[in-house]
Amino acid sequence: DAKTTQPPSMDCAEGRAANLPCNHSTISGNEYVYWYRQIHSQGPQYIIHGLKNNETNEMASLIITEDRKSSTLILPHATLRDTAVYYCIVRDPNSGGSNYKLTFGKGTLLTVNP
């Protein structure tokens, strides 16, 4: 899986949009961009994923640049419950063997402030 780079921490005011960046300059053509988050002591939670087009679901939007070397996760109206570590993962869904595992890097600790 391609390596990703994320800022270690970010702050956001409650009710504002949170924009979390991720660099993945070595991404290959078959690799998707996935976002997960982990709220303290809970299981990782899937947020969204995409290949090249922008994606939106009930939780967030994912903006992928045209060259696919970076992406941004957008939480449109952050709440206190969105405080968590956010992980950007790049992987090929057809990969097998040892690539079955999800590799979480250090992620970005997003703190939503009242």
Add this chain to the structure above:
Amino acid sequence: NAGVTQTPKFRILKIGQSMTLQCTQDMNHNYMYWYRQDPGMGLKLIYYSVGAGITDKGEVPNGYNVSRSTTEDFPLRLELAAPSQTSVYFCASSYRSGRSDTQYFGPGTRLTVL
């Protein structure tokens, strides 16, 4: 759908004791996984299964065993508990297709071995 459920939530074992961590998913997913997460660290894959009757080792399988007799259940067995197995254990499942292998996680089992 309940998603991925795990029992128990917490457990304290003495060195040398045995136990089974239960994991059930109701999403008809073909793949299931067991991870462990030590404090402040990332996830490590213990075992995974690509379907009923088929299991394989991940990166840290020593001291653990698994079975997959049904699509829904994927129990993890610890035979002789050791302090090094103190960790939080997460079960996950996914439906792998050519376009997605999104993994959905359970809430975790927090295990302490004394």
